Amino acid sequence: MSSQTFSSSDVLIVGAGPSGLTLAHELLRRGIRPRIIDKIAEPSQNTKALGVMARTLELLTPSGIAGELVERGVRVPAFSIYSEGRQLASFDFSRRIDSAYPYVLMAPQVMTEAILTEHVFGLGGEIERGIELVGLEQRADGVEAVLRHADGGEEHVRTRWLAGCDGAHSVVRHLVGATFVGKTFEQSFATGNVRMHWDIPSDQAFARLNHGSFIAYFPMPDGQHRFIIAYKPGEEPQGEITMDEIQRAIDACGPEGARASDPTWLARYQINQRKVDRYVWQHVVLVGDAAHIHSPIGGQGMNTGIQDAFNLAWKLALIVQGHAPARLLESYASERSEVGRQLLQGTGRLTRLALMHNPLATATRDTIMPRVTRLRMTQEVFTSTASELAVSYRHGPLASEYRDEKIKPSYSQLKVGDRAPDGLLRVGSEGAPARLYELLTGTKHALLIFARRDSEAQRDLQSTLSGWQEVLDVYPILRSQPDGDGGQAYYDPDGSLARRYGIAEEGLVLVRPDGYLSLRSQPIAVEPLQRYLCAHFLPTAYVVR
Numbered sequence: 001m002s003s004q005t006f007s008s009s010d011v012l013i014v015g016a017g018p019s020g021l022t023l024a025h026e027l028l029r030r031g032i033r034p035r036i037i038d039k040i041a042e043p044s045q046n047t048k049a050l051g052v053m054a055r056t057l058e059l060l061t062p063s064g065i066a067g068e069l070v071e072r073g074v075r076v077p078a079f080s081i082y083s084e085g086r087q088l089a090s091f092d093f094s095r096r097i098d099s100a101y102p103y104v105l106m107a108p109q110v111m112t113e114a115i116l117t118e119h120v121f122g123l124g125g126e127i128e129r130g131i132e133l134v135g136l137e138q139r140a141d142g143v144e145a146v147l148r149h150a151d152g153g154e155e156h157v158r159t160r161w162l163a164g165c166d167g168a169h170s171v172v173r174h175l176v177g178a179t180f181v182g183k184t185f186e187q188s189f190a191t192g193n194v195r196m197h198w199d200i201p202s203d204q205a206f207a208r209l210n211h212g213s214f215i216a217y218f219p220m221p222d223g224q225h226r227f228i229i230a231y232k233p234g235e236e237p238q239g240e241i242t243m244d245e246i247q248r249a250i251d252a253c254g255p256e257g258a259r260a261s262d263p264t265w266l267a268r269y270q271i272n273q274r275k276v277d278r279y280v281w282q283h284v285v286l287v288g289d290a291a292h293i294h295s296p297i298g299g300q301g302m303n304t305g306i307q308d309a310f311n312l313a314w315k316l317a318l319i320v321q322g323h324a325p326a327r328l329l330e331s332y333a334s335e336r337s338e339v340g341r342q343l344l345q346g347t348g349r350l351t352r353l354a355l356m357h358n359p360l361a362t363a364t365r366d367t368i369m370p371r372v373t374r375l376r377m378t379q380e381v382f383t384s385t386a387s388e389l390a391v392s393y394r395h396g397p398l399a400s401e402y403r404d405e406k407i408k409p410s411y412s413q414l415k416v417g418d419r420a421p422d423g424l425l426r427v428g429s430e431g432a433p434a435r436l437y438e439l440l441t442g443t444k445h446a447l448l449i450f451a452r453r454d455s456e457a458q459r460d461l462q463s464t465l466s467g468w469q470e471v472l473d474v475y476p477i478l479r480s481q482p483d484g485d486g487g488q489a490y491y492d493p494d495g496s497l498a499r500r501y502g503i504a505e506e507g508l509v510l511v512r513p514d515g516y517l518s519l520r521s522q523p524i525a526v527e528p529l530q531r532y533l534c535a536h537f538l539p540t541a542y543v544v545r
């Protein structure tokens, strides 16, 4: 006989994969203790995702997680594509992306999950395993979820918010009635981890194509390689993957003389390209693979799930703590849905390009691609898109710009909604150099006030912000140092940081906790900032707990 228990929580996270763990960790960093459950008794040992992209590493930097990953992963500076033995393209991350992580980091998903888990535990979080969500019902003030425990007992949980981080076969998605719109690719794939015998340097990642046959190789931290083989429709072998099958694919595509041995993980799969029609369903939010799945060519799935979680965590924390209205979540839905749409489009195109088997089409591709991919612009677009540094919320509901018509526009490429760039500044009277990213710890908004000197306008502005201390931290960044003690002020003596942010003279910039520009105002003015804050958040005096 099964028993029944009742409980309650502010946030219930269903699924302890990379998306759920990141969400839990980011909520814990903000003082919220979510409940996190997973139906499997032990963490999965499947390596699955391997590539961790620069933007993901940037977001994981303040917590120290990126540092641990980089220490244990393999840095791949470039990715090359060959067809019939001839190089079609080489995308050089080390030269083309503007990040402290100018590479793709190869770290098996099991390693990423283990590090995230340690950090969740480090902040006092718990992961309850062997508990499966089997039902949910929306209520006016939250959700009633039904959980099944390993002993067969049922628990009814009242939660204000439920995050469905339960992967590609999401039960949460099914229970809210979301449609998973898209299609299944006709090609099928075999993947796994093997030891490669060749004399290729251990930081090289590349794909080799040959008349519709495809194999890609990625180095792993333990000296193994991940391979991905794609089969033309109808040509895929059936049953277990064998070493003969892997060797046949290597012999068909190259490199010549290469040999594989010692497989440790092998899997067959088909690609689905699907995305939900809505990310937020009243008090239920879909995150990661529960909201979007796509081709692993491009290595974006886990990265996008982690970045969904970063986008969601600060908004959910402000709502739970009473510093923002629930409608702030609409911005999660629209911003991340657009990222998901572009992701499906981009990875779909890349997959079709790599797997085409029509002789005329492949000949055209092989002629045009080397010319196009040599161009600096193609290199920059590809590397910044693949590393997810190009993600922008320019057209989202949180992007706002104010410029007095007397101020001439700056010619900065940076638009409100884009990723906030890093840059150098000087700290205190000693003028010690520091990086802006060292200040942006990621739990609150950062208001950067770019001023010529310690002016009255700037001090007036700061005095009006007392009700918003839970939402933002203020950083005056001055062009010139005062004569006396500069204390802990920040300086941008040649104005280069201001220019990077598109500030011609004086102005202010609001950087979101997930590192995107949300407001730019020129000049330094109280009114546009107050209007922006009142539109999206609740001042401390209004908080009703």
Ligand SMILES: Cc1cc2nc3c(=O)[nH]c(=O)nc-3n(C[C@H](O)[C@H](O)[C@H](O)COP(=O)(O)OP(=O)(O)OC[C@H]3O[C@@H](n4cnc5c(N)ncnc54)[C@H](O)[C@@H]3O)c2cc1C
Pocket (backbone or CB within 6 Å): 014, 015, 016, 017, 018, 019, 020, 037, 038, 039, 040, 048, 049, 050, 051, 052, 109, 131, 132, 133, 134, 165, 166, 167, 168, 170, 171, 172, 191, 267, 269, 287, 288, 289, 290, 296, 298, 299, 300, 301, 302, 303, 304, 305
């Ligand atoms: C072969 C392969 C290679 C890949 N390579 C890459 C890559 O290089 N880069 C990249 O970014 N991505 C890659 N991906 C994709 C990546 O693995 C996924 O995008 C990622 O795992 C998604 O994370 P998630 O947390 O959203 O979901 P998942 O990792 O699927 O986690 C979901 C969790 O929810 C739990 N769960 C499910 N249902 C319930 C329930 N009802 N109740 C409680 N718990 C539940 C599951 O047990 C699971 O632990 C690859 C995938 C595959 C298969």
